[in-house]
Amino acid sequence: MLTAKFDQLVKQLRVLPGVGQKSAQRMALHLLTKKRPQGMALAQALDDAMRDIVECQRCHSFSDDAVCPLCQDPRRDDGLLCVVETAADVMAIEQTAGYRGRYFVLGGHLSPIDGISADDLNIDQLVWRVKQEPVGELILATGTTVEGQTTAHFISEAVSRHVDKITRLAQGVPMGGELEYLDSMTLGQAMQNRSFL
Amino acid sequence: MLTAKFDQLVKQLRVLPGVGQKSAQRMALHLLTKKRPQGMALAQALDDAMRDIVECQRCHSFSDDAVCPLCQDPRRDDGLLCVVETAADVMAIEQTAGYRGRYFVLGGHLSPIDGISADDLNIDQLVWRVKQEPVGELILATGTTVEGQTTAHFISEAVSRHVDKITRLAQGVPMGGELEYLDSMTLGQAMQNRSFL
Numbered sequence: 308m309l310t311a312k313f314d315q316l317v318k319q320l321r322v323l324p325g326v327g328q329k330s331a332q333r334m335a336l337h338l339l340t341k342k343r344p345q346g347m348a349l350a351q352a353l354d355d356a357m358r359d360i361v362e363c364q365r366c367h368s369f370s371d372d373a374v375c376p377l378c379q380d381p382r383r384d385d386g387l388l389c390v391v392e393t394a395a396d397v398m399a400i401e402q403t404a405g406y407r408g409r410y411f412v413l414g415g416h417l418s419p420i421d422g423i424s425a426d427d428l429n430i431d432q433l434v435w436r437v438k439q440e441p442v443g444e445l446i447l448a449t450g451t452t453v454e455g456q457t458t459a460h461f462i463s464e465a466v467s468r469h470v471d472k473i474t475r476l477a478q479g480v481p482m483g484g485e486l487e488y489l490d491s492m493t494l495g496q497a498m499q500n501r502s503f504l
Numbered sequence: 505m506l507t508a509k510f511d512q513l514v515k516q517l518r519v520l521p522g523v524g525q526k527s528a529q530r531m532a533l534h535l536l537t538k539k540r541p542q543g544m545a546l547a548q549a550l551d552d553a554m555r556d557i558v559e560c561q562r563c564h565s566f567s568d569d570a571v572c573p574l575c576q577d578p579r580r581d582d583g584l585l586c587v588v589e590t591a592a593d594v595m596a597i598e599q600t601a602g603y604r605g606r607y608f609v610l611g612g613h614l615s616p617i618d619g620i621s622a623d624d625l626n627i628d629q630l631v632w633r634v635k636q637e638p639v640g641e642l643i644l645a646t647g648t649t650v651e652g653q654t655t656a657h658f659i660s661e662a663v664s665r666h667v668d669k670i671t672r673l674a675q676g677v678p679m680g681g682e683l684e685y686l687d688s689m690t691l692g693q694a695m696q697n698r699s700f701l
Binding site for chain 2: 309310311312313315316318319320322323324325330332333334335336337338339340342343345346347348349350351352353354355356357358359360368369370371375376377393394395397398401
């Protein structure tokens with residue numbers, strides 16, 4: 308609209324999730340008017356991240372080096388392995404600050420409809436890992452979608468000979484949840500899994 | 505959280521307006537997981553824009569070259585000059601596709617409380633321009649804030665000897681506006697400036 312380079316920037320900003328034409332224009336104008344050094348720093352950080360961030364060889368999460376900081380950290384409990392679908396899930400669990408074990412990222416969930424089979428996920432590597440380094444407890448923290456649950460069952464079968472204790476995340480009423488707005492599946496689960504006060 | 509380069513990217517993404525910690529994380533994960541080439545193209549577009557976009561010598565809007573495409577376009581009407589506060593205003597008016605004259609960007613509005621006086625805006629350049637190249641009509645399209653109106657009056661005084669016709673944008677009920685939710689200032693103006701059906 309204004310200049311070729313401005314239009315190019317607006318177009319490229321729209322690749323960001325949740326950013327449409329209007330937001331992209333606002334972002335471009337904001338950076339150009341008041342934040343040029345910060346805009347250049349953002350360009351540098353983006354380029355660095357896209358080029359240099361790789362998959363951790365051990366847990367398949369994101370990493371700057373061959374093995375990620377979480378896998379390297381000597382203070383984490385090797386006896387506890389939490390299996391998640393994506394690196395975003397690792398981040399979500401880390402932000403709870405309540406888990407001190409290791410992680411393993413599958414890279415998605417089984418979904419025949421999208422053509423994603425066990426070979427497309429890091430399931431072989433997971434089986435290999437629990438064979439080599441037996442863990443005390445394997446936590447299957449895949450999603451509570453049908454695909455996530457199916458993936459959890461599939462893994463549970465595949466590793467059952469090598470792991471004694473296989474667990475999954477508790478299901479129930481979320482914090483701050485109002486019962487009347489909760490779906491009946493979740494409420495039903497919560498009732499079934501009720502615990503002593 | 506995950507790696508140093510990831511954290512750096514998240515931190516830098518937060519410079520974008522309306523992007524907080526959660527959105528920045530989502531953006532970074534989205535680009536890393538599915539859109540690395542697009543992420544690198546965005547880095548390039550950002551760097552190009554921050555380095556190369558300058559202020560147009562004639563209208564003070566943004567430009568890739570010394571003079572912007574709007575000032576160079578021979579099909580625009582030289583007799584009509586629209587004065588706006590920012591390049592964003594130029595874009596907003598261009599998107600109406602209803603204006604075919606030239607623009608002049610002040611770079612803000614007079615605001616004694618923020619220490620912005622006439623010397624901080626491009627008012628001298630505007631006066632010089634209308635002296636050198638008299639225009640048939642000067643449209644003062646500054647904001648309808650107190651500062652915007654003050655700026656319009658100030659400019660009107662400064663150029664009155666050189667321009668015959670000085671106009672401002674119509675004020676009234678916006679399209680799709682419900683009268684009951686409209687502020688009484690706007691509604692009062694709309695009533696005063698009523699026109700024949």
